[in-house]
Amino acid sequence: MRKTARTTLRFLRRFWRGLREWCGDAAYERYLRSPGTRSGSRPMLSAEKFYVEQLNSRYSRPNRCC
Amino acid sequence: MKRILSIAVWIAIAALGAGALGSIALHRGEPLNATWFVVAAVCCYLVTYRLYSAFVAAKVLALDDTRATPCERHDDGRDFVPTNKWVLFGHHFAAIAGPGPLVGPTLAAQFGYLPGTLWLIAGAAFAGCVQDFVILFCSIRRDGKSLGQMAREEVSERGGFIAQLAVLAIMTILLAVVGLVVVNALKSSPWATFTLAMTIPIALLLGLYLRFVRPGRVLEASVMGVALVLFVVVAGQWVADSASWSRVFTLSGVTLAFAIIVFGFAASALPVWLLLAPRDYLSAFIKAGAIFSLAAGILFVRPHVLMPPLTRFIDGAGPVFAGKIFPFCFITIACGAISGFHSLISSGTTPKMILRESHARFIGYGAMLLESFVGVMAMVAACAMPPGVYFAINSPTSIVGGTGDAAAATISGWGYPLQGQTMTDLAHKVGELTLWNRAGGAPSLAVGMSQIFSGTIGGERLLSIWYHFAIMFEALFILTVLDAGTRVGRFMVQDLGGRVWKPFGRTGWMPGVLLSSAIIVGMWGHFLYQGVVDPLGGINSLWPLFGIANQLLAAVALVVATTILMKMGRLRWIWVTLLPMAWLVIITMTASYQKIFDGNPRIGFLSYAKVLAAQIAAGKIPADKIAEMQRLIFNQRLDAAVTGVLAAMILVLIVEALVHWYAILSHRKESVLHESPYIVTRWAADFSGVAHGDD
Numbered sequence: 001m002r003k004t005a006r007t008t009l010r011f012l013r014r015f016w017r018g019l020r021e022w023c024g025d026a027a028y029e030r031y032l033r034s035p036g037t038r039s040g041s042r043p044m045l046s047a048e049k050f051y052v053e054q055l056n057s058r059y060s061r062p063n064r065c066c
Numbered sequence: 067m068k069r070i071l072s073i074a075v076w077i078a079i080a081a082l083g084a085g086a087l088g089s090i091a092l093h094r095g096e097p098l099n100a101t102w103f104v105v106a107a108v109c110c111y112l113v114t115y116r117l118y119s120a121f122v123a124a125k126v127l128a129l130d131d132t133r134a135t136p137c138e139r140h141d142d143g144r145d146f147v148p149t150n151k152w153v154l155f156g157h158h159f160a161a162i163a164g165p166g167p168l169v170g171p172t173l174a175a176q177f178g179y180l181p182g183t184l185w186l187i188a189g190a191a192f193a194g195c196v197q198d199f200v201i202l203f204c205s206i207r208r209d210g211k212s213l214g215q216m217a218r219e220e221v222s223e224r225g226g227f228i229a230q231l232a233v234l235a236i237m238t239i240l241l242a243v244v245g246l247v248v249v250n251a252l253k254s255s256p257w258a259t260f261t262l263a264m265t266i267p268i269a270l271l272l273g274l275y276l277r278f279v280r281p282g283r284v285l286e287a288s289v290m291g292v293a294l295v296l297f298v299v300v301a302g303q304w305v306a307d308s309a310s311w312s313r314v315f316t317l318s319g320v321t322l323a324f325a326i327i328v329f330g331f332a333a334s335a336l337p338v339w340l341l342l343a344p345r346d347y348l349s350a351f352i353k354a355g356a357i358f359s360l361a362a363g364i365l366f367v368r369p370h371v372l373m374p375p376l377t378r379f380i381d382g383a384g385p386v387f388a389g390k391i392f393p394f395c396f397i398t399i400a401c402g403a404i405s406g407f408h409s410l411i412s413s414g415t416t417p418k419m420i421l422r423e424s425h426a427r428f429i430g431y432g433a434m435l436l437e438s439f440v441g442v443m444a445m446v447a448a449c450a451m452p453p454g455v456y457f458a459i460n461s462p463t464s465i466v467g468g469t470g471d472a473a474a475a476t477i478s479g480w481g482y483p484l485q486g487q488t489m490t491d492l493a494h495k496v497g498e499l500t501l502w503n504r505a506g507g508a509p510s511l512a513v514g515m516s517q518i519f520s521g522t523i524g525g526e527r528l529l530s531i532w533y534h535f536a537i538m539f540e541a542l543f544i545l546t547v548l549d550a551g552t553r554v555g556r557f558m559v560q561d562l563g564g565r566v567w568k569p570f571g572r573t574g575w576m577p578g579v580l581l582s583s584a585i586i587v588g589m590w591g592h593f594l595y596q597g598v599v600d601p602l603g604g605i606n607s608l609w610p611l612f613g614i615a616n617q618l619l620a621a622v623a624l625v626v627a628t629t630i631l632m633k634m635g636r637l638r639w640i641w642v643t644l645l646p647m648a649w650l651v652i653i654t655m656t657a658s659y660q661k662i663f664d665g666n667p668r669i670g671f672l673s674y675a676k677v678l679a680a681q682i683a684a685g686k687i688p689a690d691k692i693a694e695m696q697r698l699i700f701n702q703r704l705d706a707a708v709t710g711v712l713a714a715m716i717l718v719l720i721v722e723a724l725v726h727w728y729a730i731l732s733h734r735k736e737s738v739l740h741e742s743p744y745i746v747t748r749w750a751a752d753f754s755g756v757a758h759g760d761d
Contacts, residue, residue, distance in 0.1 A: 018150065018152055018153050018156070019285070020285060021149065021150065021153040022153050022156040022157060022160075023284045023285055023288060023347065023350065023351070024282070024284045024347075025282070025283060025284045025285040027282060028281075028282050030143060030147060031143035031144065032143070033143070034141050034142060034143025034147070035141050036140075036141055036142030036143050036144070036146075037142075037143045042142075046281075047281045047282055048277070048278075048281040048282075050281075050282070051276065051277070051281045051282040051339070052277070052337075052339055053144070054144065054282075055338045055339050055343045056338055057144070057145065058343075058415070059338045059342055059343065059550060059553050059554070060553070060554065060557050060573070061212075061410075061414050061415070061554060061557075062233075062407070062410040062411060062414060062551075062554050063161055063411070063414065063415060063550060063554075064161060064164060064346070064546055064547050064550040064551065065161055065162045065163070065164045065166075065401070065405065065407045065408060065410075065411055065547070066164045066165065066166040066236075066240045066244070066400075066401055066405060066407050066547060066612075066616065
């Protein structure tokens with residue numbers, strides 16, 4: 001019983017994390033963790049600037065299909 | 067023992083799939099249960115994924131998991147982001163799944179359920195999935211380069227230019243045709259128009275919230291947005307019931323077309339965070355929810371398919387669109403079986419986020435199988451309504467007659483019994499003023515979906531809510547394609563214009579932004595307006611044109627893929643991409659020829675122009691209508707010219723590729739592969755893209 005609860009909880013946690021990654025909710029956290037950001041080769045962006053920059057880049061190439 | 071068991075399970079799946087396919091192909095008499103469609107499709111997908119995609123992965127592409135992918139080499143947390151394969155599958159599927167697999171099969175249902183269903187399954191397994199998978203692989207090996215860049219480097223400069231032009235052409239026609247689908251869905255429908263109009267202020271609200279209140283908190287903003295959208299779906303009924311408000315939101319086709327043109331311009335020129343992105347978030351969540359619900363609804367309700375396997379319209383005289391089953395069934399189904407547009411996604415964002423080469427099989431091949439399944443569900447939804455109702459919704463008045471009784475008599479005369487009162491009652495039940503002459507696929511799909519949904523929850527009482535939920539879902543994400551496409555089109559126009567005059571190419575220069583937005587909106591807006599005023603219904607000419615452009619782009623992608631396989635020395639397996647490419651060239655060439663030159667004015671653009679010109683010459687057209695007729699003649703000639711240019715482009719590319727292939731095979735030219743150098747991965751074999759400590 002406890003094992004099932006633990007498995008369910010782990011599945012839900014993974015699902016939640018996947019959902020956040022899928023919709024872009026976790027994008028800034030991911031950005032802060034990435035080696036490119038940590039290396040300090042480019043100035044680190046604030047959450048707001050990162051959000052706008054991401055959107056500008058995403059919607060300047062085909063990203064929604066017919 | 068385990069191996070024997072596995073073989074036995076796969077033989078059982080294959081046998082079940084063959085049995086289900088046999089049932090839907092050979093069944094006659096009593097209506098067939100839709101469960102057979104689901105079983106046939108799922109078993110075929112499982113078998114082709116297990117066998118054919120594994121063969122392509124191992125033999126044709128020889129995927130190599132020891133090789134570092136672009137996101138490992140360039141991990142910057144922005145574009146190149148290592149992503150879990152399930153999450154990336156979701157990203158990729160959300161990007162490739164558009165209105166095509168819903169609208170195409172709905173329109174192709176006029177041939178009966180069989181040809182469309184077979185092509186959806188076989189076309190996806192052997193053409194569409196292969197294209198997506200191979201192009202994704204090619205782009206992974208080239209640091210995520212686009213299709214145009216790969217065409218330029220691997221085929222020729224001219225090949226790259228043709229690919230770029232093909233993308234612009236398909237974009238223009240695509241945006242016009244999806245705009246037309248929305249116009250026909252909202253025309254004379256205050257409820258649907260109100261609901262969709264309200265998604266704009268909701269999106270603006272979310273845009274401001276995500277920009278200034280809680281930057282980037284997409285999930286919480288989307289939950290609020292989806293709740294508001296569901297509320298306005300219900301509130302639409304109050305608007306429809308109020309005489310004064312209902313008048314405000316009852317709009318004609320032409321008014322709606324202009325509203326959509328203005329909306330497209332605004333979405334292109336305004337900051338992306340304000341309108342475009344929040345609408346896209348809403349659309350993604352509602353799309354995922356609606357597709358999942360449709361699948362669950364079909365399994366729960368298990369509706370009967372009332373459309374016959376083949377209708378009399380395989381002879382080319384169909385009321386929804388004219389043209390014989392070959393090539394027009396393939397051209398019409400388009401995206402559900404193979405879509406050239408997918409090659410832009412497979413060579414865009416996805417390769418920059420993929421963790422390992424082996425994931426390309428699951429993401430490239432697997433996501434397209436799911437898209438094909440969406441197409442099969444749309445086919446089931448369209449065929450689950452009585453055929454008479456299907457033809458009544460999708461036929462233009464110029465073919466079936468203007469009044470309800472005359473149209474019902476025409477449709478009954480075709481052998482699909484229908485009474486005028488049936489349509490009046492149905493329109494009343496779904497909360498619409500009329501369901502006659504609503505071509506474009508969206509309203510008939512919404513009727514099919516609402517019947518399935520109401521069979522699951524709410525019964526007939528909720529039919530009108532479900533219908534308007536389905537219309538909102540379709541229109542919302544169709545308009546997302548329209549605004550995102552307009553913006554990308556604007557960048558393409560700026561890129562091309564920037565070659566002539568440098569400042570025009572600067573994406574931040576406001577006059578350039580406004581002018582390029584106006585150019586791209588003017589291009590698709592012209593075709594949209596032309597479709598709205600076309601007496602044959604617009605869809606009749608625009609959807610085949612879109613199908614031709616889309617399949618042409620797929621042929622371009624497969625030319626690039628074949629060239630790369632040849633250069634990789636995989637000559638033995640080249641048929642994997644060469645055969646679908648040859649098939650696409652055959653269908654696009656035949657369809658283009660017929661659309662330009664066919665003697666039947668409903669098929670051939672030039673013969674329709676000739677008939678109209680003869681009517682003017684014979685004095686059959688009243689003086690006040692002559693200018694309108696002349697515009698129609700010009701539009702038919704323009705459509706013929708566009709089709710001709712598309713066909714010429716693919717012919718030039720094929721000749722270019724053949725010359726190139728001959729030079730490689732005869733060793734006259736050195737075969738240079740433009741792959742990124744091999745770098746061994748440093749990630750452990752079980753690394754799943756999840757940061758340490760997250761699990």
